[in-house]
Amino acid sequence: MTLTAKPEDVGLSSERLARIDGWMRGLVADGRLPFVQTMIMRRGEVVWHRQTGLADIARDKAIAPDTIVRIYSMTKPLTSVAIMMLYEEGRFQLDDPITRFLPCFRNMCVVTDAGADTLDTVPAEREITFRDLLTHTSGLTYDFMRATALDAHYREKGVDFQGSARSLGEVVETAATLPLLAQPGTQWNYSIATDVLGHLVAVISGQPFGDFLRERVIVPLGMVDTDFVIAPDKVPRFASNYTKGPDGRPKLLDDGQASTYAAPRLASGGGGLVSTAADYMRFCRFMLNKGTLDGVRLLGRKTVELMTTNHLPGDMAQMGQPRFSESPYDGIGFGLGFSVMLEPAKAQILGTPGEYAWGGAASTAFWIDPAEDMAVVQLTQLMPSSTYPIRRELRVLAYQAIVD
Template sequence: MDQARLKYLKEWQQRYVDQRKFSGSSVLIQRAGREVLFNAVGLRNIQENLAFDRDTLVRIYSMSKPVTSVAMMMLVERGLVHLDALVSDFIPEFGRMTALVPGAASIDQTEPSCSPTLHQLLTHTSGLSYPFNPGVLGDAMAKGDLVFKADQGKLVDLAADAASYPLAFQPGVRWEYSIGIDIIGRVIEVISGRTLAKFFDEEIFTPLGMTETGFSVVNGAGNRFASLYTPLEGEAMALTAAQKGSESLRLIDSYDNSPFLAAEMMSGGGGLTGSIDDYMRFAEMLRCRGKHQDLQILAPQTVDFMLNNHLAGDIASLGPKSFAEQPMEGMGFGLGGSVVLDPRRTRCAGSIGDFGWGGMASTFFWVDQKLDLSVVFFTQLSPSSSYPARAELKALVHAAILD
């Protein structure tokens, strides 16, 4: 990569800090397994003037989803489950489902529905939703606070509670960003007989050397854990009623008083915290088709399967009304992350087959097997829709690739 052109990326990071869009950020880029750039700017904690460093720990939120998807595929590889299995086979409460009728104006306008499959949960085609999505179901979930937050109790209980809501649509009909991969986390617990945290530690984090990643901030991290900010008034994830505030970096979760210090909920959809080097190890494992050093975490064919589009077309063609961490036009969805189908339609430079995802605190990663490229970007601003940082980052990275 051209180091002179990478200077534009560093300047871009600094502009975001100078303009008080991000308190701070870090970016790590590797090509062919070799580090070509690490750069950090700004602060992880404005109140105490603490720098955003390489060892800063952050909330990765929905970048947890690819990790949970890898865990599920480990169980598939071992012959313990198949993706067309019904979620009700593992969580009985999902055996009595209903779905909203098309055009429903209230939560009680429903019709009988089958239970979603595990594949539909992984690809956000199950009919489940999120509280910040528009519509009848999103409103009901917001009232019920069905979010899988770090301080919301046990996964077993919230997964069962999720089944008491109707689906937004019949499974397989549409795409809608959802808590589906949180439910997958509970399925992993049922099949493996281990907590999700224990499964992750034993099967993914320890083999990959991800010593600073977990649902709770690693012991002894202290003020290395970044604080979280928002430019919005009120709830930072209430996207349908978002109002910009007078303060662009309002503190909403301080490092020293965060539920992530001792998380109760093991949210496979959005509960992990960790370091940039840890997540790069995970991203590199995907780029290398399941391999890390001498270990094969997943078979190459399994990773290929995950990183291909599992939808009939792009996301936009499935009529989503929801928030998403990536563009919808020209973008497909694999297992746990998005897949570039046509860079022209995403209106952002990239390769066909790029795989990646982001988190609500504006974190982002992608891997590009054609270019032997892995990129991880960390910051802590919610919501991630506040600025077009991801498209800008991809443009800056690709502008520095001259071969």
């Protein structure tokens, strides 16, 4: 995606934005990140797209504007759009129990003590609803949390949507045999909820989830490099993925030129996509335009407004014991597929009430600020995303550049 205007044309300072360059170079030079790429759009104009570092350290291959990366949980907003498209077709209501379509979730139980070594349970007081899944208040959890006995049972039973040889439906049905971490609707717990939503898309539409997302969302939005697999001709553009090594420098996790992403794999609604900065900015533009892009409308304005409104009684910190998520808890609420800024002062960060966001496990992130008519996409490939506070650092650098 080429730049379409100068920063000053949309109320940003080129001099202040240049601070992002120095910050990115520093992250790469001191060995914290293999590369970093940033794209900024305001008032419909892309005014900043810079990158530095190596997409493949071993091969000394520089990051390029069109480098493809694993976006992990930045898949979730697209899955949320897909299920809300079916909502707009009248297929279900948000307060409908998901057992209408997935009877395997009937008669669920809830652990009585999430911190205990055993899984003593009581019956669930009500069934899981679509809204519970969209807001991560369903009581489901993640296998990688490693915080409770229930998380361990997820691992033992193979409730893992990344690289599983089983079908989406089979993994979901296995998850339904395990108890819930909390009563539905009572706690915010980051979880496999969006993967379950992906399976619901398939069941309700009668079409495999991956096919639905490609045909109904990705292709209409012109996201030409976004998919669950890497096409052979695109492998050279696929970045490698890293973690922090013993010496503090990036250590290879997944070689981009020999990755499992190049073979058919499970279409995971919670974290399966690869994408580019330009592609994901098209998604951000679609959201900023309240459900339409280049003459194609996927969602109505009122639906987008509902999705990006906080659906919790307060912030995430008030909805249970904070565990890992791709967002801070204080001052941040959650809508239907996105975190939502409530109080920048409480979150202790520059921002605007009503902005919405999410991130991915390899330290990718985006946020959209309707009040400022602004969107930012940040890409790198370092796991886990909690390794360095680069999202908060970029937020300050992007917002301090607003001068109008």
